[in-house]
Amino acid sequence: MTQRFELIRDADLQRLNSFGVAARARALARADTRDGLVAALDFAASQGLRVEVLGGGSNVLIVNDLDALVLQPQLRGIEWLRQGADGRIRVRAAAGENWHAFVGATLAQGACGLENLALIPGNVGAAPIQNIGAYGVELERFVAAVEAYDRVERRFVRIEAADCGFSYRDSRFKHDGERHLIVAVEFALSASPQLLLDYAGVREELRSLGIANPAPVDVYRAVSAIRQRKLPDPARLGNAGSFFKNPLLPADQALRLKIGHPGLPVYPAAAGLSKLAAGWLIEHCGWKGYRDGDAAVHQQHALVLVNHGHASGRQILALAQRIQADVQARFGVELEIEPRVLRSPVLQ
Ligand SMILES: Cc1cc2nc3c(=O)[nH]c(=O)nc-3n(C[C@H](O)[C@H](O)[C@H](O)COP(=O)(O)OP(=O)(O)OC[C@H]3O[C@@H](n4cnc5c(N)ncnc54)[C@H](O)[C@@H]3O)c2cc1C
Known part of the structure; x- marks a missing residue:
């Protein structure tokens, strides 16, 4: 039988995520056919492994080694x-x-x-x-x-x-x-x-x-x-683009914030909500350009968290959580993390 998917055990994920954080997975499977994907899922089930799906890895933050089978669909056409x-x-x-x-x-x-x-x-x-x-x-x-x-x-x-x-x-x-x-x-x-x-x-x-x-x-x-x-090129400076979503608030709440902070950009959004510029909120809490070891907020973009080389996913997440707490305390606004945070509970 021809192999229906490629399997790499104890796989290195550092080059597979645009943050460039070091992490390993119990296994990595790549399949370029529908049958191959199903076979890889069946294999994971037979091994009792959780499955994490990964594309180009440009919208994930891997916090620790993954006790999982990482599955990369590589179907083309x-x-x-x-x-x-x-x-x-x-x-x-x-x-x-x-x-x-x-x-x-x-x-x-x-x-x-x-x-x-x-x-x-x-x-x-x-x-x-x-x-x-x-x-x-x-x-x-x-x-x-x-x-x-x-x-x-x-x-x-x-x-x-x-x-x-x-x-x-x-x-x-x-x-x-x-x-x-x-x-x-x-x-x-x-x-x-x-x-x-x-x-x-x-x-x-x-x-x-x-x-x-x-x-x-x-x-x-x-x-x-x-x-x-x-935008910073992930090949040179690890990042996942915008790290936080622009918060959506009821229009009256957004208006009250705008009255208190006239410079705050507020845009109309669907369903009677207003969208606030998360970058402005972060910048006005003083985080733009902040660096803690290799985990940092980009010099030009308060919304983009970066890895200057050796930051771990845990350090980047810790920085994000400090920013969230600060924005909440100062503006009463909850910032939601945009990339998918991948972690293995058993290894935390
Ligand atoms: C420099 C930079 C700029 C960016 N600019 C933008 C922007 O302007 N707008 C924007 O929206 N995003 C932006 N992003 C984020 C990112 O590029 C997008 O979210 C992109 O769609 C992620 O694709 P990916 O293949 O890398 O997904 P991954 O990061 O691999 O995965 C992202 C999520 O999708 C899931 N997933 C991936 N493939 C599949 C699949 N086949 N089936 C089911 N689930 C799947 C994963 O499990 C994960 O939850 C930017 C990122 C960077 C690094």
Whole structure:
């Protein structure tokens, strides 16, 4: 029988997480077929091992060695489907495809919509988990359905976008106890560009590139250029992007805060809520640029925690918890950690 998944025992996870923290897992399994994924899950069950799913590792904080089987879905493939009745272009991407490369591939085929989400690290399979978003666009706008292996019912399922529970940096997949292992995402993209340029310097970047009538691919390039300039490259400075979500508050509570702190950025959000800029709250508690050993808050981005080299996941988490307590004490606002915190209870 050919091996259906690759298995590495006592696996080193340091290069598999963008924080670059040192950690090991009892085992690491990689599978590039649906059968292989199921076989790896069965193997974990036969060994009594918990399973942790890992994509590109750019939105996790590993706190200690994992007494688990870490499973990396490596399914590849981009499939162009027949146009939907709504006239939108349908394309299915397998979970192991690199997100940024996939965005580039859609634009090369004249399918528009994902350009503002350029250069977000990670894989297609993780994109629905926190409904990735950037530069005024959230993934949910372009998802038709998610295909996943349901670990409870032990079968592959198709979940329509309306049933994915998408909201700001959130989806049902974040709350279903790892029930769904995503194997592919089907997108509904547009044949005609509807550019969103009024966000965080995109228009200015296009102007500086001398582009007066941008095409989606120009927006993709502009967003990539801004991100490369502004965000720390995990290959050089370990990080997981924004470490905290922007808090959502009832509008009246946000207004009271704004009256007390006129500089606080407050944006209208869905369901009568207001969104506060977490970075502003952290900066105004004095944390920007703070460093404790190798665990630190980025010099330019109060929202980004970084690893200067040898910080452990535990040290980064401890720093995050101090920031949370401080923001709570000063502003009465609870900050929620954005990356998934991975840890083994027995080893704590
Ligand atoms: C420099 C930098 C900038 C970033 N900028 C942004 C940004 O602008 N917007 C944004 O939204 N995010 C951003 N992120 C966060 C991150 O890139 C995204 O969340 C991305 O989707 C994570 O993909 P990944 O493959 O690395 O997931 P991982 O970190 O490997 O996993 C993240 C979560 O998804 C789960 N998961 C992964 N694959 C699957 C699967 N196939 N099935 C089920 N569960 C799965 C994991 O168990 C984990 O809970 C940034 C990160 C970095 C380092």
